[in-house]
Amino acid sequence: MSPILIICCGNADRGDDGAGPLVARHLEALGIAARVGRGEAFTLMESWRGADDVVIVDAVYTGARPGTIRLWDARTAPLVPQWFRCSTHCLGVAEAVGMARHLDRLPRRLRIYGIEARRFETGAKPSAAVVKAAAKVSERLAREVALCTCVP
């Protein structure tokens, strides 16, 4: 079992928002477990309860080139809610981190991989740039998990 809890957020049927689920699929093929969720704040906080080392993967919209990969240390980096917001119906990743910080519910280590997205059409597949970025993030995570599991 992976010592890192990997939570992949997004909607596989909404274009580039499928970045997170795509990473989960890659990892699954490599035998690494990853949870898939919507990225809703309260569910996220429940998901990481009891975990020490957590990685969240989500599509982001910061204005960078599609497919750009960002890595934030969520315990220290300021997160802008709009980067993660893909729904007007719920609070997202940034709000989960903000609230957990005030409630002392942050995992000891929490990192966020953001994959820059551009298109969110219903039923669309992720763009080529996002597919490529998802593969890269999966490789990085797989390497990291392998390193962790090798250390006695």
Next chain:
Amino acid sequence: MRSKTNGARSIRVDMLARVEGEGGIRIKLKGEQVQDVQLHIFEPPRLFEGFLRGRHYQEVPDIVARICGICPVAYQMSAVHALEGILGITVDPAVRLLRRLFYCAEYIESHALHVYMLHAPDFLGYPDAIAMARDHRQTVEQALRLKKAGNQLMAALGGREVHPISVAVGGFYKTPSRAELRAFVDELQWARDASIATVKTVAGFDFPDFEQDYECVALRHPNEYPLNEGRVVSSGGLDLDAAEYDEHFVEQHVKHSNALHSRLRERGSYLVGPVARFNLNFDRLPETARQAARDVGLAPPCRNPFRSIVVRAVELVFACEEALAIITEYEPPPAPMVRAAVCAGSGCAATEAPRGLLYHSYEIDERGLVLSARIVPPTAQNQKRIEDDLWHYVPQLAGLPADQITARCEQAVRNYDPCISCATHFVTVEVG
């Protein structure tokens, strides 16, 4: 806020925060006189009635559940009642109770979210619940636990917390065992007590001195606080079957909203939602909920929309108490679902979503395919009422700094817990 040299001012909120969906407000003032109020709903039309055409009636509960991530049960319930009316289905009493329990779960998660996370920050002076959590940690912890209690009950009955998949025309695809439901008793008892405490907490907030003479519209049942069944009644004297809905209510398109405005044919705007339900059904609440209201001096008729947060908290007490009562007497039905022969026909039903009356009507053909569907969500019905509140409330605020006027207007909109995404699915495109 923008000022013009002739003394005219306009208040603009381009994007309302802490509501579900996308909308804004525009208010034009001259001195203290309001000249125009518009609740702008620019969330694109979602065309659900169009998606339903040509689909088999048994697909309807799963499709309409997608209208809302907060109140999917409401859409499923209004749909199944309307369709069961067409097919002549009467469900087992245990299924009826389970549906009521399902609705209680939705009330708990929806009201806990709005009371604590969306509305309380207005009264406590925070921009959002995250900032509020810094100083009111215990309150937010309580909110999260309450919401989780509702979510878990939703998942037990619906297969998952959001967009449940267990509801069928005729019942459920799968019903829980007695033991599965009994497992919720301890947490629901905690939730009921926490809700009673919530009533006290929110009743202590400062409320603007503002009252309106609403025409309240809600369901009324002979002996239950209304959820799934009842006649449509109003404080203005209406008492009708859902089938008579169109004779008294009309929807109209206004330029500034992608959701149709509803009004009473004879009397204009009206109020649906917790305050309307409470005002028309106080005597149907369980004693625990009535006492919680009395303890904080809340009695019908409540005419101050800002006190809707207290009414929602009272409904939280009701939902927990009702859920406990149902679980105590629950025996699984002999079969989860009743099947019926397909026949052509039309029918309608109204149930009480957390945000208010939700009306559905359908016509199906002899193969069971939907020929037409119409959905009138509570937020669409309240739009005109929200605008009317602002017409009357803004003159009280005219002397305040611009940022305060804007904040107070947003708070006034949030009194309604508007779900804009739900409201925008009318069809204007003719197919075929």
